[in-house]
Amino acid sequence: MPADAGRASAATLFLIGYYEYFNLVGALNSSPWTAESFGGDPGKNASARKYVKHAAVNGALASGAGVLIGGTWWPLIGTAIAAAYTWWIYDKALRTAEVTQSVGFQSPSNRGWGMAGW
Numbered sequence: 001m002p003a004d005a006g007r008a009s010a011a012t013l014f015l016i017g018y019y020e021y022f023n024l025v026g027a028l029n030s031s032p033w034t035a036e037s038f039g040g041d042p043g044k045n046a047s048a049r050k051y052v053k054h055a056a057v058n059g060a061l062a063s064g065a066g067v068l069i070g071g072t073w074w075p076l077i078g079t080a081i082a083a084a085y086t087w088w089i090y091d092k093a094l095r096t097a098e099v100t101q102s103v104g105f106q107s108p109s110n111r112g113w114g115m116a117g118w
Contacts, residue, residue, distance in 0.1 A: 010074045017066065017078025021059045025086055028055045032093040037105050039097025052090045056083045 029035075029051040039045040059079045066075030096102075 010072055013066065013070060013072060013074040014078040017063050017075035018082045019078075020062075021055070021079045021082035021086070024059050024062070025052070025055045028058070029090070032089045035090055036093035036097050037102055039094040040101040041103040044103070045094050045097065048090065048094060052087060055086065059083055 029048065035045075035048045039048060060076070060083070063076040063079035067073055
C-alpha cells in the first residue's frame, strides 16, 4: 500500500474511533445537559457516572478489537481522546449539578418550561 494511502486509512480509522465512541455514549447515556439538569440527585448522579464508565469500557474493548484487526493503534487513539473528553464534560456537568442541586428540568428563575402555560 502506498504511504499516502496508509496515512489516509490511519486518519479514517482515527476518525471512526473518535466519532463512533460518541455514538456509544449516546446509546448508553443521554447528554451533559441532562446530567447537569438532574445530577443534583445523588442517585441520578451516580447512575450517569456509571453509564459514562460503561461507555468508556465498551469503547475501549471495541477499539481494542479494531487495533487487533487493523494492526494499527489509530482506532484506540481516537476512542481514548473521545473518552477523555466525555469523562471531563460529564464530570463538569455533574459537579455543576451537585453545586446547584439541580434535580430536574425546572428553571430556578421560573422562566423555563413552567412559564409556557401549556
